[in-house]
Amino acid sequence: MGGMDGDISPNWGLSWWHCVATAAALWIGYKIWHYTLFIRSGIPGPLPIPFYANIKRSKEAFYICEQKWIEKYGKVMGFFSIAGPTLVIADVKMLKQMFIKEFNNFRNRGPVIFIQSARLRNMLINLKDQQWRNVRHTIIPAFTSSKIKLMTSALNECAEDVILQKLRQLDGEAVEIKKLYGAYTICCIAVAGFGVELHSQSENGNTTLAAFENNAKEFFSRQKHTKWLIMGMLQEYLPGALIRYFDIGLVSQASVNFFFDLSAEIFKERKEGKMQGTFVDFMQLMINAHQLEDEESEEGSGQRSPQGAGAIKVKLSMEEVVSQCVMFLMAGYETTSACLIFTSYLLASHPDVQEKLAAEVKTVMLGSQSNSVTLDLINKMTYLDKVVNESLRLYPPIARVTRVCTKDTTLQGLNIKKGTRIIAPSWTIHRSPEFWPDPLTFNPDRFSAENDSLNMDAFLSFGDGPRSCLGNRFALAEIKIALARILTEFRIEMAEDTPQTLELGKGVFLAPRHPVPLKFVPVA
Numbered sequence: 001m002g003g004m005d006g007d008i009s010p011n012w013g014l015s016w017w018h019c020v021a022t023a024a025a026l027w028i029g030y031k032i033w034h035y036t037l038f039i040r041s042g043i044p045g046p047l048p049i050p051f052y053a054n055i056k057r058s059k060e061a062f063y064i065c066e067q068k069w070i071e072k073y074g075k076v077m078g079f080f081s082i083a084g085p086t087l088v089i090a091d092v093k094m095l096k097q098m099f100i101k102e103f104n105n106f107r108n109r110g111p112v113i114f115i116q117s118a119r120l121r122n123m124l125i126n127l128k129d130q131q132w133r134n135v136r137h138t139i140i141p142a143f144t145s146s147k148i149k150l151m152t153s154a155l156n157e158c159a160e161d162v163i164l165q166k167l168r169q170l171d172g173e174a175v176e177i178k179k180l181y182g183a184y185t186i187c188c189i190a191v192a193g194f195g196v197e198l199h200s201q202s203e204n205g206n207t208t209l210a211a212f213e214n215n216a217k218e219f220f221s222r223q224k225h226t227k228w229l230i231m232g233m234l235q236e237y238l239p240g241a242l243i244r245y246f247d248i249g250l251v252s253q254a255s256v257n258f259f260f261d262l263s264a265e266i267f268k269e270r271k272e273g274k275m276q277g278t279f280v281d282f283m284q285l286m287i288n289a290h291q292l293e294d295e296e297s298e299e300g301s302g303q304r305s306p307q308g309a310g311a312i313k314v315k316l317s318m319e320e321v322v323s324q325c326v327m328f329l330m331a332g333y334e335t336t337s338a339c340l341i342f343t344s345y346l347l348a349s350h351p352d353v354q355e356k357l358a359a360e361v362k363t364v365m366l367g368s369q370s371n372s373v374t375l376d377l378i379n380k381m382t383y384l385d386k387v388v389n390e391s392l393r394l395y396p397p398i399a400r401v402t403r404v405c406t407k408d409t410t411l412q413g414l415n416i417k418k419g420t421r422i423i424a425p426s427w428t429i430h431r432s433p434e435f436w437p438d439p440l441t442f443n444p445d446r447f448s449a450e451n452d453s454l455n456m457d458a459f460l461s462f463g464d465g466p467r468s469c470l471g472n473r474f475a476l477a478e479i480k481i482a483l484a485r486i487l488t489e490f491r492i493e494m495a496e497d498t499p500q501t502l503e504l505g506k507g508v509f510l511a512p513r514h515p516v517p518l519k520f521v522p523v524a
């Protein structure tokens with residue numbers, strides 16, 4: 001009987017291990033099954049080994065890796081990123097359907113890696129669903145041509161103070177253009193965005209503009225290093241408190257705090273009427289959105305808004321106002337200065353294009369009373385528009401656009417599951433001979449209205465659809481004012497040590513890897 005007793009008493013230790021082993025086996029089984037998602041759907045891609053695709057992508061720039069994958073697997077390919085199942089779609093018809101017709105199912109952008117601060121989460125770029133709709137609908141009036149028109153005198157002042165005065169002093173000597181254009185775009189954001197006065201002095205004698213510039217550089221310094229890019233991706237999986245305590249986000253806490261404190265201070269002073277004058281900057285337009293009277297809110301009237309049915313104007317909280325101002329810096333600094341760097345380099349290496357452009361600028365400026373470049377004058381510079389577009393095609397500062405599928409949807413016959421992240425690889429599409437004959441040649445005339453083969457659906461530098469770049473008009477005004485002002489006084493030339501081909505970095509924004517010196521030679 002004793003033996004029998006032994007037989008029937010349950011062996012808890014063994015069962016416990018059985019449970020753990022079974023749970024582990026089930027979990028691994030589920031993971032394997034999950035990782036075969038694309039195989040089961042017949043979508044090609046690299047072997048779905050956990051983290052493999054991400055490690056491969058961190059070894060070379062993500063846009064180059066995506067380009068190679070598209071070449072290898074075709075226009076639609078899948079891989080598993082840290083953010084989950086990800087489809088890279090280089091089929092322009094599918095993308096158009098996703099960006100416009102099925103926008104409602106692809107309205108969100110997915111995990112954004114600058115999220116360690118709760119404050120940064122409030123930026124439009126990071127918002128989702130109804131909150132995104134309402135905030136975008138509320139702040140969109142700040143980005144219309146009429147508002148940008150009011151900001152052009154500030155942009156001209158920045159061009160004069162930061163670029164032209166420096167170039168006149170240099171008198172044709174080479175200058176590092178990353179620094180030059182970095183300082184200019186910061187000036188534009190500080191003055192036209194935050195309402196910082198151009199020649200302001202803070203109490204300790206440093207100019208506020210200089211403090212602004214230092215912090216902006218600090219703000220972006222980390223994203224150029226792979227270590228921080230990986231940390232940025234891991235943020236999705238780490239508790240916020242831990243990230244904040246060890247300050248392991250992609251942007252440094254100190255610089256985030258600087259910009260929030262600065263905007264909060266300006267916001268408060270303006271609200272309390274301590275600052276005199278009429279302000280035409282983005283900060284003021286946001287404050288107006290904060291002061292929106294209840295009767296002005298558009299509840300129920302958003303049916304025709306491009307953000308989709310149900311978008312309403314909302315009264316922004318102070319925290320939300322401040323967040324949108326910081327977003328101005330985040331979205332507008334590296335992007336705009338990169339475009340200026342690439343365009344100047346392309347002009348220096350294509351003197352024929354530069355000559356034609358300078359002739360256009362001079363002809364248009366002849367009719368102007370001052371050397372200030374207004375929006376009306378810019379609109380007359382049609383070749384300038386083509387030059388900037390062509391530069392943005394070859395070097396899109398944001399080399400890809402992302403969306404997340406929020407509901408199972410069929411795009412051109414392909415079933416896409418809810419939760420799938422989509423990458424529209426702008427870099428790859430912009431360099432595809434299918435849309436851009438002789439794609440590596442810098443040829444601004446391909447953007448001529450007469451060019452019948454021009455397909456603007458294959459131009460994604462500012463994204464597409466209701467979630468496309470909100471600041472494109474402002475950015476283009478900033479870029480064109482700087483270029484037009486430069487070309488009225490200088491000819492851009494390669495210096496002795498200017499690289500013959502541009503090596504690009506691996507950061508979030510497309511940028512030259514090394515300094516780019518150019519000469520700005522005064523013209524009579």
Ligand code: HEM
Pocket residue numbers: 109124125126136327328329331332333335336339396397398400401402460461462463464465466467468469470471472474475
């Ligand atoms: C040459 C300069 C710029 C380029 C190439 C650029 C490019 C882009 C791209 C590709 C996107 C994603 C669009 C999409 O998902 O469809 C975007 C979004 C955005 N950009 Fe720009 N951008 C530039 C300058 C600016 C500036 C100066 C601002 C000023 C505030 C700005 C504000 C924004 C905002 C707010 C969004 C997010 C829109 C939303 O989520 O609704 N951008 N930009």
